[in-house]
Amino acid sequence: MHVLVVDDDPFSREMTVAVLEDLGYNCQLAENGVEAMEILAGESSCDLVISDMNMPLISGIDLFRELRSQGVTLPFILLTGDDPEELWTQEPKLDACLFKDFSLEEILPQVINEVLSRC
Amino acid sequence: MNKQRPSLSSKIARLREQFIEQMPGRVEEALHYLTILRLDPNQRATAANLHRFLHSIKGTGNSFGFEELGAIAASGEHLAARLLEMPLNVSVPFWDELAEVLARIVLNTETLRQQGASSSQEHDVPRFDLAPIDDSEGTGGRLIYICDDDPLQVEQLATQLQCFGYHPVTFTDPAKLRTAMAAKRPSLVIMDIFFPNGVSGADVLAAIEREMDHPVPAIYISACDDFEARLNAIQAGGQAYFHKPVNALDMVTTIDELTVQKKPDPCRILVVDDEPVIAAYHSLILQEAHMITFQVHKPERVLEVLQLFRPDLVLMDMYMPGCNGRDLAKLVRQVPDYFGLPIVFLSSETDKHKQFSAMRVGAEGFLTKPIKPDDLVAAVAIRAERMRALRMLMARDSLTGLFNHSTTTQMLENAIANAGRQQASLCFAMIDVDRFKAVNDTHGHPVGDQVLLALARVLQQRLRNSDIVGRYGGEEFAVILQGIKLELAAQIIDQLREDFAKIRFQAGEVEFSCAFSGGVAAFPQCKDIKSLREAADRALYQAKDGGRNRVVANNE
Numbered sequence: 260m261h262v263l264v265v266d267d268d269p270f271s272r273e274m275t276v277a278v279l280e281d282l283g284y285n286c287q288l289a290e291n292g293v294e295a296m297e298i299l300a301g302e303s304s305c306d307l308v309i310s311d312m313n314m315p316l317i318s319g320i321d322l323f324r325e326l327r328s329q330g331v332t333l334p335f336i337l338l339t340g341d342d343p344e345e346l347w348t349q350e351p352k353l354d355a356c357l358f359k360d361f362s363l364e365e366i367l368p369q370v371i372n373e374v375l376s377r378c
Numbered sequence: 379m380n381k382q383r384p385s386l387s388s389k390i391a392r393l394r395e396q397f398i399e400q401m402p403g404r405v406e407e408a409l410h411y412l413t414i415l416r417l418d419p420n421q422r423a424t425a426a427n428l429h430r431f432l433h434s435i436k437g438t439g440n441s442f443g444f445e446e447l448g449a450i451a452a453s454g455e456h457l458a459a460r461l462l463e464m465p466l467n468v469s470v471p472f473w474d475e476l477a478e479v480l481a482r483i484v485l486n487t488e489t490l491r492q493q494g495a496s497s498s499q500e501h502d503v504p505r506f507d508l509a510p511i512d513d514s515e516g517t518g519g520r521l522i523y524i525c526d527d528d529p530l531q532v533e534q535l536a537t538q539l540q541c542f543g544y545h546p547v548t549f550t551d552p553a554k555l556r557t558a559m560a561a562k563r564p565s566l567v568i569m570d571i572f573f574p575n576g577v578s579g580a581d582v583l584a585a586i587e588r589e590m591d592h593p594v595p596a597i598y599i600s601a602c603d604d605f606e607a608r609l610n611a612i613q614a615g616g617q618a619y620f621h622k623p624v625n626a627l628d629m630v631t632t633i634d635e636l637t638v639q640k641k642p643d644p645c646r647i648l649v650v651d652d653e654p655v656i657a658a659y660h661s662l663i664l665q666e667a668h669m670i671t672f673q674v675h676k677p678e679r680v681l682e683v684l685q686l687f688r689p690d691l692v693l694m695d696m697y698m699p700g701c702n703g704r705d706l707a708k709l710v711r712q713v714p715d716y717f718g719l720p721i722v723f724l725s726s727e728t729d730k731h732k733q734f735s736a737m738r739v740g741a742e743g744f745l746t747k748p749i750k751p752d753d754l755v756a757a758v759a760i761r762a763e764r765m766r767a768l769r770m771l772m773a774r775d776s777l778t779g780l781f782n783h784s785t786t787t788q789m790l791e792n793a794i795a796n797a798g799r800q801q802a803s804l805c806f807a808m809i810d811v812d813r814f815k816a817v818n819d820t821h822g823h824p825v826g827d828q829v830l831l832a833l834a835r836v837l838q839q840r841l842r843n844s845d846i847v848g849r850y851g852g853e854e855f856a857v858i859l860q861g862i863k864l865e866l867a868a869q870i871i872d873q874l875r876e877d878f879a880k881i882r883f884q885a886g887e888v889e890f891s892c893a894f895s896g897g898v899a900a901f902p903q904c905k906d907i908k909s910l911r912e913a914a915d916r917a918l919y920q921a922k923d924g925g926r927n928r929v930v931a932n933n934e
Contacts, residue, residue, distance in 0.1 A: 271441060361443035
């Protein structure tokens with residue numbers, strides 16, 4: 260199982276990676292949306308994208324829309340420091356939208372399971 | 379699960395540590411954004427960077443469970459968002475608020491760092507705060523209970539303590555003391571050891587203490603000077619032991635030590651930085667450590683502000699446009715008054731040679747950015763306090779701790795200038811111990827010193843904080859009473875004269891008392907320092923001439 264983690268903040272990124280690696284997943288990292296698209300366009304096999312919302316150049320939602328417009332249908336989980344409900348109304352096609360707080364470490368694994376079981 | 383990998387919680391713990399560790403550097407970068415923006419608020423890309431920085435601190439802070447930090451960053455993010463939404467060329471009113479947010483972020487992570495460090499060492503150390511000792515009423519914590527079965531002795535001691543400005547309440551019955559203690563806590567209890575019928579003062583007090591949350595300092599007195607009585611007193615928690623008859627001055631010295639918890643005045647720091655946000659940021663960190671700061675953004679204003687603010691230390695940016703820190707330090711040093719003023723440079727300069735050249739113009743220290751708040755506070759506090767101690771030594775008389783002649787003169791000059799500006803009145807009193815030479819000749823200089831010390835204490839403790847007391851030389855003292863008229867000033871000094879005359883001094887087996895004469899003059903009746911001093915001096919001479927032990931007001 261390979262997960263692409265997109266986040267410009269190194270701590271936030273590493274935090275997500277720590278949770279995922281603990282679940283036994285392999286992680287690939289991207290600092291921004293452009294890098295993420297390059298990785299996905301390349302050879303690598305990826306099963307899931309977890310992206311931060313607020314990033315320079317391309318926001319998490321823009322990345323999601325861009326990927327969908329390119330026909331990439333990978334499950335996509337958005338992480339945000341703001342109200343997740345609002346983002347979800349902005350983009351209802353997101354597989355999940357999560358608020359970053361200390362419970363992330365418990366909630367993220369559950370959400371991943373849910374999202375993957377829907378696929 | 380792979381057992382060789384570190385556990386998730388230890389990984390997260392390490393991430394949290396790194397996050398905290400790197401915060402000063404990241405905030406430094408954000409400060410840089412802020413300075414750019416302040417010069418040109420239209421730099422949208424920089425504003426976006428600042429916004430993202432705050433947003434990411436909020437998000438990551440929350441993910442790590444640092445909720446307070448998340449909230450601080452959120453308030454900054456909100457401001458940054460407003461900045462992004464503002465139309466171009468509109469002045470931005472909240473730069474200082476943004477600087478404050480950055481300061482709070484760094485201060486909060488510092489707290490987190492300390493918590494992290496301490497929590498890894500020890501858990502749940504019981505902590506409690508002591509309730510403040512009675513100083514609720516205007517007496518300044520001078521309430522003292524004296525309990526002694528001998529009514530004469532207890533009254534005598536009370537009278538003596540009163541002369542030094544304490545508020546003694548006397549009891550001959552230990553049971554009454556107990557009631558009084560429950561009703562109102564004093565700053566200190568003076569307790570006799572032996573009561574009739576074998577009642578021990580130490581036991582009584584120990585029983586009262588058990589009923590109270592916090593012990594009150596106790597001094598024991600006794601007619602016996604044997605080992606058992608002293609041991610008894612110590613075992614009951616007594617802080618001092620006096621043998622009757624008690625020397626009042628010694629007693630007062632001990633009471634002062636036990637009760638006066640005078641908070642030192644906060645250090646005053648002048649922050650010189652051409653970048654207002656950086657100056658505001660450093661000021662906030664220092665203020666958080668209870669220092670008083672003043673910010674200067676224009677190097678050319680430094681000399682003027684130095685005179686008005688009178689700092690204990692100057693924290694100066696090394697590189698400022700038009701005038702670098704080295705030149706400015708040199709310039710400040712050329713003013714004789716500021717020869718000893720500590721100057722600490724703050725810069726991102728890591729080149730040792732350049733640092734060294736800065737030190738050669740007399741910098742006290744060189745701090746490199748980004749600096750952790752604790753390091754900044756420590757570096758500033760230690761130097762400012764040393765400056766303070768030195769000033770104190772230079773400004774005060776070594777026997778009495780009062781201001782010395784030159785300091786008193788300078789303060790009189792300042793006070794007159796102030797009173798002139800505010801159109802207020804001011805009185806100056808000269809006080810001279812009567813027949814002091816005879817005390818020295820009869821009882822010796824150590825006893826003479828006791829008299830001077832007692833007078834110094836009376837003057838210092840009985841006058842208001844705004845009054846300035848100095849030892850002018852020998853047995854001559856000077857008092858500056860601000861904001862009052864001649865008649866009242868003369869009344870106050872006369873009251874002190876009466877009290878001082880009641881103090882009983884001991885020289886071996888001999889008991890004696892002393893008196894002083896005083897002369898008072900007023901500003902603006904006397905227009906300058908010279909005429910004010912001469913008028914007070916003439917009044918003092920009249921008092922001496924009129925038979926001593928009196929106070930004369932100069933009404934010329």
